[in-house]
Amino acid sequence: MAQSQKTLAGPVEIEGVGLHSGRRVALRILPGEAGSGIVFVRRDLDEAEIPASYRLLNGSNFSTTLSRGQVVVATVEHLLSALQGLSIDNARIEMDDAEVPILDGSALPFVDRIREAGTRSLGRPRRFLALTRPVRVTAGDKEILALPDNAFQATYAIDFAHPVIGAQSVTTEVTEESYIESIAPARTFCLLRDVEAMRRSGLALGGSLDNALVVGEDGVLNGSLRFPDEFARHKVLDLIGDLTLLGSPIRAHVIAFKGGHRLHAALVEKIMSTPSAWAIATSDDTLPAASLARFARLKDSLLPHLAGVAG
Numbered sequence: 001m002a003q004s005q006k007t008l009a010g011p012v013e014i015e016g017v018g019l020h021s022g023r024r025v026a027l028r029i030l031p032g033e034a035g036s037g038i039v040f041v042r043r044d045l046d047e048a049e050i051p052a053s054y055r056l057l058n059g060s061n062f063s064t065t066l067s068r069g070q071v072v073v074a075t076v077e078h079l080l081s082a083l084q085g086l087s088i089d090n091a092r093i094e095m096d097d098a099e100v101p102i103l104d105g106s107a108l109p110f111v112d113r114i115r116e117a118g119t120r121s122l123g124r125p126r127r128f129l130a131l132t133r134p135v136r137v138t139a140g141d142k143e144i145l146a147l148p149d150n151a152f153q154a155t156y157a158i159d160f161a162h163p164v165i166g167a168q169s170v171t172t173e174v175t176e177e178s179y180i181e182s183i184a185p186a187r188t189f190c191l192l193r194d195v196e197a198m199r200r201s202g203l204a205l206g207g208s209l210d211n212a213l214v215v216g217e218d219g220v221l222n223g224s225l226r227f228p229d230e231f232a233r234h235k236v237l238d239l240i241g242d243l244t245l246l247g248s249p250i251r252a253h254v255i256a257f258k259g260g261h262r263l264h265a266a267l268v269e270k271i272m273s274t275p276s277a278w279a280i281a282t283s284d285d286t287l288p289a290a291s292l293a294r295f296a297r298l299k300d301s302l303l304p305h306l307a308g309v310a311g
């Protein structure tokens with residue numbers, strides 16, 4: 001039987017500080033009806049609603065922000081990632097300020113609270129956006145290639161000219177189990193040498209060693225990493241959150257090299273403006289083996305290249 005849409009079994013309440021605004025915000029995640037999607041609600045602005053859609057993207061490379069007229073919801077990516085990682089299709093997110101709290105800089109606090117509340121099936125089939133042709137976006141030396149696949153897989157390679165981060169890559173099939181264990185705990189990071197400049201531009205005003213890995217020239221200032229490749233894993237976490245703006249969970253192998261929020265947004269926009277490259281499918285509809293084999297060969301020629309970069 002095809003997978004069903006899911007929502008939360010009950011409400012979740014979370015309070016914290018916005019990473020960039022530095023302001024306190026109270027957030028409530030409520031169950032949503034089948035087909036309603038993920039919707040943000042600004043309680044402080046006459047309950048103005050902002051659906052989590054690529055159409056409302058308001059580009060920034062530091063975080064993912066949505067806006068509709070004067071109404072903004074900022075830094076939505078880690079919460080969207082948690083919802084997507086737990087296969088939650090429908091939820092109403094009420095906030096009393098513009099920015100989603102940063103908490104510990106990962107998606108784990110959201111995941112823990114949502115799992116405590118539990119989830120429930122809505123008895124309507126989940127609709128996936130199944131890629132049928134490759135889609136590619138580039139910007140300078142950054143690149144993302146999305147290939148058709150019967151599962152959602154992510155590969156992320158980064159290469160920082162910094163002794164502590166350097167080159168690393170991670171590949172994972174994104175399932176609820178793998179998301180909870182190996183992606184959700186990965187924290188956001190910034191370079192110590194960039195912190196002053198960010199503050200001068202009015203960014204990261206709520207940033208501290210409690211909510212972001214701060215990378216100095218000799219090591220991480222926060223103590224130990226949760227994974228040796230925590231930086232690359234966090235990029236996967238961000239990618240999963242940004243892809244939520246497609247409106248349906250993607251079925252593809254998304255291979256990113258040096259991406260960021262801006263390139264994730266470009267991928268989402270390219271996919272949505274290329275309707276011949278995808279179809280809406282249930283979990284029962286799969287790609288024919290012959291076409292999968294063709295894309296597998298393309299992947300085999302590509303992934304060793306990425307591994308080489310990261311080695």
Ligand SMILES: [Zn+2]
Nearest residue numbers: 077078188238
């Ligand atoms: Zn992030």
